[in-house]
Amino acid sequence: MEGKQDPASPAEALSAPYVLAYTYRRSVGPVIGRFLTGLREGRIEGVRTAAGRVLVPPAEYDPETGAAVGDFVEVGAAGVVQSWCWVSEPRAGQPLDRPFAWALVKLDGADTAMVHAVDAPSPAAMRTGMRVCVRWRAERVGSVRDIACFVPDEGSGASEAPPMPPAEPVRGMLSPVHLEFTISPGATLSRFLEGVVEGKLLGRRCPACAKVYVPPKGACPTCGVPFGDEVAVSDTGTVTSFCIVNVPFEGQTMKLPYTYGSVLLDGADIPILHLISGIPADEVRMGLRVRAEWLPAGERRPTLESIRWFAPTGEPDAAYETFSEHQ
Amino acid sequence: MKTRCAVIGVGQTRYAARRDDLSLAGLVREAALRALEDAGLSWGDVDAVVIGKAPDFFEGVAMPEAFLADALGAVGKPMMRVHTAGSVGGSTAIVAAHLIESGVHERVLTVAFEKQSESDAMWALSPKYPFVPPLVAGAGGFFAPIVRSYMRRAGAPVEVGAMVAVKDRLAALKNPYAHLQMADISVAKVQASPMLWDPIRYLETCPSSDGACAMVLASERAAQGAPRAPAWVRGMAVRSEPAQFAGRNQVSPRAGRDCAADVYAQAGITRPREQIDVAELYVPFTWFEPMWLENLGFADENEGWRMTLDGTTALGGALPINPSGGVLSTNPIGASGMIRFAEAAQQVRGLAGAHQVDGARTAVGHAYGGASQFFAMWVVSSEHA
Numbered sequence: 001m002e003g004k005q006d007p008a009s010p011a012e013a014l015s016a017p018y019v020l021a022y023t024y025r026r027s028v029g030p031v032i033g034r035f036l037t038g039l040r041e042g043r044i045e046g047v048r049t050a051a052g053r054v055l056v057p058p059a060e061y062d063p064e065t066g067a068a069v070g071d072f073v074e075v076g077a078a079g080v081v082q083s084w085c086w087v088s089e090p091r092a093g094q095p096l097d098r099p100f101a102w103a104l105v106k107l108d109g110a111d112t113a114m115v116h117a118v119d120a121p122s123p124a125a126m127r128t129g130m131r132v133c134v135r136w137r138a139e140r141v142g143s144v145r146d147i148a149c150f151v152p153d154e155g156s157g158a159s160e161a162p163p164m165p166p167a168e169p170v171r172g173m174l175s176p177v178h179l180e181f182t183i184s185p186g187a188t189l190s191r192f193l194e195g196v197v198e199g200k201l202l203g204r205r206c207p208a209c210a211k212v213y214v215p216p217k218g219a220c221p222t223c224g225v226p227f228g229d230e231v232a233v234s235d236t237g238t239v240t241s242f243c244i245v246n247v248p249f250e251g252q253t254m255k256l257p258y259t260y261g262s263v264l265l266d267g268a269d270i271p272i273l274h275l276i277s278g279i280p281a282d283e284v285r286m287g288l289r290v291r292a293e294w295l296p297a298g299e300r301r302p303t304l305e306s307i308r309w310f311a312p313t314g315e316p317d318a319a320y321e322t323f324s325e326h327q
Numbered sequence: 328m329k330t331r332c333a334v335i336g337v338g339q340t341r342y343a344a345r346r347d348d349l350s351l352a353g354l355v356r357e358a359a360l361r362a363l364e365d366a367g368l369s370w371g372d373v374d375a376v377v378i379g380k381a382p383d384f385f386e387g388v389a390m391p392e393a394f395l396a397d398a399l400g401a402v403g404k405p406m407m408r409v410h411t412a413g414s415v416g417g418s419t420a421i422v423a424a425h426l427i428e429s430g431v432h433e434r435v436l437t438v439a440f441e442k443q444s445e446s447d448a449m450w451a452l453s454p455k456y457p458f459v460p461p462l463v464a465g466a467g468g469f470f471a472p473i474v475r476s477y478m479r480r481a482g483a484p485v486e487v488g489a490m491v492a493v494k495d496r497l498a499a500l501k502n503p504y505a506h507l508q509m510a511d512i513s514v515a516k517v518q519a520s521p522m523l524w525d526p527i528r529y530l531e532t533c534p535s536s537d538g539a540c541a542m543v544l545a546s547e548r549a550a551q552g553a554p555r556a557p558a559w560v561r562g563m564a565v566r567s568e569p570a571q572f573a574g575r576n577q578v579s580p581r582a583g584r585d586c587a588a589d590v591y592a593q594a595g596i597t598r599p600r601e602q603i604d605v606a607e608l609y610v611p612f613t614w615f616e617p618m619w620l621e622n623l624g625f626a627d628e629n630e631g632w633r634m635t636l637d638g639t640t641a642l643g644g645a646l647p648i649n650p651s652g653g654v655l656s657t658n659p660i661g662a663s664g665m666i667r668f669a670e671a672a673q674q675v676r677g678l679a680g681a682h683q684v685d686g687a688r689t690a691v692g693h694a695y696g697g698a699s700q701f702f703a704m705w706v707v708s709s710e711h712a
């Protein structure tokens with residue numbers, strides 16, 4: 001490939017945002033559940049292992065032996081910083097909105113340390129070995145954030161947690177996840193999507209097996225060689241199979257019911273998935289001849305959504321034998 | 328191969344739509360403890376742990392092998408995670424069995440799991456990827472056109488799908504672990520259930536389950552001390568293929584055919600329909616029973632549905648398929664493949680309980696995943712060789 005300009009390279013490689021966001025509903029089990037219930041009630045509990053060590057926060061199983069842990073033990077709401085680092089620019093969602101320290105705090109009566117924030121005025125106020133105590137949140141829900149943060153212990157120890165009304169033991173917690181990606185489809189697909197903006201479907205032919213792929217990939221999945229010539233493919237084709245979707249689900253944006261099908265475009269050797277419309281759902285069938293309904297030229301963007309859907313051409317259905325190898 | 332691999336312990340959790348009595352760690356622990364008890368072993372006897380789960384979005388836990396080490400007694404031991412989409416339960420068992428056959432370890436604990444209640448598989452399987460319209464609607468939406476292609480290709484009567492749904496739900500009534508317990512299931516009821524992904528109806532789909540399945544695998548030497556009969560692994564294989572390529576047979580993927588041919592050759596099986604007594608196949612939507620019967624060589628092309636229609640695949644038939652109730656009755660996705668493998672082992676151990684196939688000596692466990700692109704199979708036998 002070196003030094004050889006591919007005539008079918010795109011003017012500009014595309015990229016687009018891709019967000020995955022979901023709030024998981026965790027069940028926490030009896031041990032963590034009791035720890036979280038305790039926090040809601042303003043109490044910190046750990047567990048004692050067979051060897052007599054007190055784990056805070058508790059583990060369900062002894063990290064050293066794998067044995068189920070034993071009795072619950074209440075520990076102090078103050079303790080000693082074992083290590084720390086300074087956060088000069090807090091990020092969204094962190095415990096404090098001003099500079100703070102992340103610290104490993106070993107609570108009085110515990111043998112392990114927990115990670116939490118320390119609200120200190122500056123890094124100069126932090127040192128390993130310093131005493132800190134809990135600052136409770138007034139409204140507590142059964143979360144590690146019921147401890148708002150730790151504060152340097154001026155000798156008075158932790159203040160009492162304001163009481164909360166009694167409630168059921170904690171069984172679960174919500175765990176939101178938010179991931180933002182930038183998707184770069186690569187030169188081959190970028191070039192294809194440039195064609196879409198112009199109302200063209202540009203496939204590429206494998207030099208080894210001669211199959212035409214649309215949209216094209218970087219290399220032939222069967223032969224493993226880079227694709228060769230660009231091939232204009234028709235925007236008319238045959239429905240090889242389809243599904244009528246009638247299921248609502250979280251995050252769905254399509255209006256129900258909708259029909260999508262595998263459309264084998266004339267001149268291509270692999271079908272594309274797209275919406276089938278312009279015909280009652282119960283009349284969609286294998287072999288139906290369809291044509292792309294494009295958005296007007298000015299509204300097209302580099303996405304297959306620039307084709308609204310595929311609608312019947314009115315031609316007679318394609319014979320089954322002509323597409324049965326493409327199912 | 329330095330030694331044959333034996334299944335000497337099997338453990339399953341109670342399966343349910345929501346096991347919120349347990350954390351994820353507690354869930355895998357329940358299955359692992361039962362497998363150890365079955366094998367007459369304790370945590371210290373295990374040399375290594377191999378786990379599998381469905382794709383990370385399903386639970387939002389990206390490194391379960393780190394997160395679950397203490398729950399599975401793996402601290403200080405080799406522990407690894409296998410990742411092959413829906414087939415993962417099967418390929419996880421195979422990775423674990425290779426560690427035995429190769430002589431690396433004497434006893435390996437393998438566990439596969441899923442807590443579908445913590446997430447939403449429909450969401451996780453329907454990403455709104457840029458540059459394409461947001462058409463895909465979960466696994467059912469993906470597989471429905473393939474099922475339609477099979478129905479057309481084979482000329483199968485439409486009631487075959489409903490018959491599989493009834494057969495597997497009735498079998499589940501004999502399996503105390505099974506999630507769905509639908510005593511009133513009938514063909515009429517299946518055919519009256521809502522059409523979700525035409526041509527797939529609600530009662531033709533698998534449930535969403537929480538659960539875990541575990542096995543203790545052992546070398547010939549380690550199996551000698553086992554308190555109960557072992558199942559001997561006589562063949563195992565995995566195959567994969569791209570999700571899309573020109574001319575791909577999505578109804579009967581080549582990877583599945585090759586996987587079956589490989590395990591049968593290893594096990595000396597030339598006539599699978601006669602030589603195999605029972606099979607646990609990964610059937611998340613009813614029509615995959617006849618499709619896999621053909622793909623795996625139990626029936627000729629386009630003829631698999633006849634075995635469903637004539638009762639061959641029912642418990643009591645000549646080749647019972649999914650006497651446990653199958654994926655259609657219990658589906659913690661990451662575990663579903665391992666449940667197939669474990670149920671096959673229980674059949675040849677004679678420990679399948681009320682859904683035991685009389686005299687079962689040779690059984691197949693099967694799993695598939697992704698866009699019908701990952702396959703894992705094993706053949707287990709009551710006989711060592």
Ligand SMILES: [Zn+2]
Binds near residue numbers: 209224
């Ligand atoms: Zn090629």
